[in-house]
Amino acid sequence: xxxxxxxxxxxxxxxxxxxxxxxxxxxxxxxxxxxxxxxxxxxxxxxxxxxxxxxxxxxxxxxxxxxxxxxxxxxxxxxxxxxxxxxxxxxxxxxxxxxxxxxxxxxxxxxxxxxxxxxxxxxxxxxxxxxxxxxxxxxxxxxxxxxxxxxxxxxxxxxxxxxxxxxxxxxxxxxxxxxxxxxxxxxxxxxxxxxxxxxxxxxxxxxxxxxxxxxxxxxxxxxxxxxxxxxxxxxxxxxxxxxxxxxxxxxxxxxxxxxxxxxxxxxxxxx
Numbered sequence: 001x002x003x004x005x006x007x008x009x010x011x012x013x014x015x016x017x018x019x020x021x022x023x024x025x026x027x028x029x030x031x032x033x034x035x036x037x038x039x040x041x042x043x044x045x046x047x048x049x050x051x052x053x054x055x056x057x058x059x060x061x062x063x064x065x066x067x068x069x070x071x072x073x074x075x076x077x078x079x080x081x082x083x084x085x086x087x088x089x090x091x092x093x094x095x096x097x098x099x100x101x102x103x104x105x106x107x108x109x110x111x112x113x114x115x116x117x118x119x120x121x122x123x124x125x126x127x128x129x130x131x132x133x134x135x136x137x138x139x140x141x142x143x144x145x146x147x148x149x150x151x152x153x154x155x156x157x158x159x160x161x162x163x164x165x166x167x168x169x170x171x172x173x174x175x176x177x178x179x180x181x182x183x184x185x186x187x188x189x190x191x192x193x194x195x196x197x198x199x200x201x202x203x204x205x206x207x208x209x210x211x212x213x214x215x216x217x218x219x220x221x222x223x224x225x226x227x228x229x230x231x232x233x234x235x236x237x238x239x240x241x242x243x244x245x246x247x248x249x250x251x252x253x254x255x256x257x258x259x260x261x262x263x264x265x266x267x268x269x270x271x
Contacts, residue, residue: 003028003268004020004028004264004265004268004269005018005020005028005029005030007261007264008030008031008244008261011246011257012248012253013229013246013247013248014246014247014248015031015032015035015037015246015247016030016031016244016245016246016247017029017030017031017032017033017035017037017150017151017244017245017246018030018031018151018242018243018244018245019033019151019152019154019155019158019242019243020240020241020242020265020269021155021158021159021162021240021241021242021243022238022239022240022241022269023162023239023240024159024162024163025159026155029151029155031151033150033151033152033155034136034150034151034152035150035151035245036136036148036149036150037148037149037150037228037230037245037246037247038147038148038226038228038230039145039147039148039149039226039228039230039245040145040226040227040228040229040230040250041102041144041145041188041224041225041226041227042147042149042154042224042225042226042230042231042232043105043139043142043143043144043145043146043147043226044102044105044143044144044145044201044224045157045161045201045202045223045224045232046124046128046129046137046139046147046149046157047105047108047109047120047124047139047143047144047147047201048077048105048175048200048201048202049127049128049157049160049161049166049167049201050112050120050123050124050127050128051073051077051108051112051200051201052166052167052171052172052175052200052201053127053128053166053167054112054115054116054123054127055073055167055171056166056167056168056171057116059112059115059116060073060111060112060115060116061073062074062200066081066107066108066111067081067083067094067104067107068081068082068083068090068094070093070094071083071094072094073108073111074179074200075094075095075180076101076104076105076107076108077104077108077175077179077199077200077201078098078179078180078198078199078200078201079098079099079100079101079104079185079198080094080095080096080097080098080099080179080180080183080198081094081099081101081104081107082094082096082097082099083099083101083103083104083107084099084101084103085099085100085101085102085103086101086102086103087103088103088107095180095183096183097183097184097185098180098183098184098185098186098195098196098198099185100185100186100187100188101144102142102144102145103144104144105142105143105144105201106142106143106144108143109143120139120143121138121139121140124139124143125137125138125139127166128157128160128166129153131165131166132153132156132157132159132160132166133153133156134149134153134154134156134157135153136148136149136150136152136153137149137150137153137154145226145227149245150245151243151245154232154243154245155241155243157232158232158234158241158242158243159241161222161234161241162234162236162239162240162241174199174200175199175200175201175202176199176200176202176204176220176222176236177199177204178197178198178199178204178206179198179199179200181195181197182195183195183196183198184196185198187203187208187211187212188227189212189227189250189255190208190210190211190212191210193208196208199222202222202223202224203222203223203224204219204220204221204222205217205218205219205220205221205222205233206219207219210255210259211259212225212231212254212255212258212259212262213233213258213259213262214259214260214261214262214263214264214265214266215259215263216262216263216266216267216270217233217235217262217263217266218235218236218237218238220235220236220237221233221234221235221236221237222234222236223241225250225258226250227249227250228246228247228249228250229245229246229247229248229249229250229254230244230245230246231243231244231258232244233262235266235269238266238269238270240269242262242265244258244261
């Protein structure tokens with residue numbers, strides 16, 4: 001283990017595995033990078049990328065109707081459809097609020113299953129995991145939070161996010177740009193943000209405070225964290241990414257440690 005990841009030794013978790021990726025290369029790892037962890041909402045990064053592939057393939061369109069009346073695939077990806085967190089209850093109109101919704105990703109999975117005539121877990125495997133050699137990654141349940149994976153696999157995925165090969169440069173640039181600018185909303189565990197910026201499945205850091213990334217991460221940093229104690233971020237300003245998987249659910253223990261850790265990673269990469 002290198003210098004950047006040394007502080008993970010003191011984290012109050014049973015197991016932790018991590019990797020730092022820079023310019024497409026894994027430059028440092030910690031722990032057992034082949035240990036499988038539950039990803040929780042980091043699943044949404046994988047699912048979103050599969051949705052982008054489906055758009056590229058013409059199976060679905062970004063602005064086709066999906067979900068609540070008036071909503072589209074774009075709304076669902078950007079948590080702007082108005083669907084509640086875990087159900088199909090409509091709590092806002094499309095484009096009115098950033099209502100974080102895991103159910104929205106389940107609607108997207110069903111849509112792709114119908115339009116592409118393949119169940120979403122298999123589509124994700126064929127569209128994303130197999131091309132990237134992610135042999136230990138599987139979706140078991142919700143497209144919003146049901147995947148399991150390893151740091152080795154997610155480091156490969158981070159390389160894809162740094163230099164996409166499965167989707168076009170143009171679509172990925174849109175996916176990592178703010179969709180429906182100005183919407184207020186909540187980041188689970190971190191409270192309300194005005195605005196609460198999001199891309200097409202990827203949370204965008206912007207100027208949120210407090211936040212799970214570091215204060216030194218650039219505003220263009222994108223990624224996701226999971227309630228299972230996991231996160232993955234990509235900072236385009238650094239051409240670098242970091243993935244950390246733990247076996248302890250997110251809580252008060254994580255808030256200071258995650259942001260301090262991420263600041264130290266950014267500082268080391270900036271030298």
